[in-house]
Amino acid sequence: MPDNEARPGAPRIYLIAAHPNWAESRVNRLLVEAARALPHVRVQDLYGTYPDFDIDVAAEQESAQAADMVVLLHPIQWYAMPALMKLWCDEVLGYGWAYGPGGTALNGKDLWLVASTGGPEASYHPQGYNRYFFDAFLPPYEQTATLCGMRFLPPLLLHGARRADPDEVRRHVDVFAQRLGSYPDWPELEELGACPVIDVPTSDRPLPNPNEAR
Structure with missing residues (x-):
């Protein structure tokens, strides 16, 4: 079997990368290059x-639904994801498709966050200028996964990406590629429970009335 051909039964991974300026990327660009070399990604x-910013929602939903794991790869900007990735979530993870009544398209899949920060890890501390440990900024990602019936996997993070030395960046890229290549055979996944089932009452999110303005 050629090196660039996926093995039969290999897990399917849909990696969604968002960076507003790839020319300035020191880390995410290399991660994307590594992912492109893997046949099942x-x-x-x-x-x-x-x-x-005109997202093809139907095409994105088809790609996400066909995958076993969805990866969100991006730099952290203002403690969150870049604007276009947020729009992707807003439009693709629709009510009645990803969550809510009949919204089971992503149930049982995995969601993996791969992110980098400009500030060093020490800055994400109560005594640092970011004032919180980085875990404090993860609940929106985790709850998005939960609402969609997905398992939120432990994130892969690189802090201080702007000043990381080349050897540290290379090691990070190697870990990333190894993780993608070995999925789903990650030891820690055995400790994670099954994907939760969340019920969103129709009374909390009624179908829109085209005659009513919001």
């Missing part, structure tokens, strides 16, 4: 594909 460059 499909890479979607959001800013390259949708420079006008």
